[in-house]
Amino acid sequence: KKSAAKSAKPAAPSSLAPPASLVRAYRDAPTPAHRNAVESYANAHAKDASGALARLGLGIAAYQQMDYATALASLKTVRDKLPKLADYTGYYLAATRADLKDAAGLAEDLAPARSGGEPSPLAAKSWLLEARALKTTDPAEGIRILREHYPALPQPEGDLRMADCYQASSDLPRAAEFYQRVYYQYLTGDAANLAAGALVALRDAMGAAY
Numbered sequence: 001k002k003s004a005a006k007s008a009k010p011a012a013p014s015s016l017a018p019p020a021s022l023v024r025a026y027r028d029a030p031t032p033a034h035r036n037a038v039e040s041y042a043n044a045h046a047k048d049a050s051g052a053l054a055r056l057g058l059g060i061a062a063y064q065q066m067d068y069a070t071a072l073a074s075l076k077t078v079r080d081k082l083p084k085l086a087d088y089t090g091y092y093l094a095a096t097r098a099d100l101k102d103a104a105g106l107a108e109d110l111a112p113a114r115s116g117g118e119p120s121p122l123a124a125k126s127w128l129l130e131a132r133a134l135k136t137t138d139p140a141e142g143i144r145i146l147r148e149h150y151p152a153l154p155q156p157e158g159d160l161r162m163a164d165c166y167q168a169s170s171d172l173p174r175a176a177e178f179y180q181r182v183y184y185q186y187l188t189g190d191a192a193n194l195a196a197g198a199l200v201a202l203r204d205a206m207g208a209a210y
Contacts, residue, residue: 019050023057030065052081056089063092063099071096086112087120091129098133106133124152131161139168156182156191163198176202176210 019041026034038054045051059074075093082089094109110130113122120126127149131142142165146158153161163178179202182195203210 019045019054019057023054023061026057027061027064030061035061049082052078053085056082056085060088060092063096066099068096068100072100087122091122091126094126094133095129098129101136103133103137106130124149124154127153128157128161131165135165135168139165143169156186156195160191160194163195167198167202172202172206173209176206 019038022034022038022041026038035058038058042051042054042058045054055074055078059071059078062068062071062074071092075089075096079086079089079093090109090112094106097103097106097109107130110126113120113126127145131146134142134145143162146153146162146165150158150162159178159181163175163182166172166178167175176199179195179198182191183199186192186195
């Protein structure tokens, strides 16, 4: 049984001034030398915003490399130091917690992406992330969140996440409905392939009820 892939990770802000070139070089080629250069910059500028930006870059890179313990430590360090980037810091902190199966405080981490006068580019993805974290512990709440914010969800990720949560809650007919939406509306690509695999498994599980 295939489950929906994680929604695509949003790109971090690129115009971060002094440490931007160091972080970009590390993300493009994550070698120990490049990491040490960013780490040295962060340590040397620990009391100013540029050092916090470097530390944020390290945290996001660690998350993308699935080094969740390092990501968590780095992102916690800068959580309150970059108010203008609180949505990015909070989103990646929440994503790290989700992959560590630690949903405690996740909604609080995502709050900056959902508040403020100017909408964050991560607002819609934050609902997908919260629903993914809830899938194994409270899929019904995940479904509620996705339905409440359905018009804003990016697609086909929104329907894939909805199908996942319905499947986790043992509502196989509704899961099949949402996987079929993806399969028939997005004929090619990863989403369609994931939906196709899930539908095969559901057909075998449901038999004549499919």
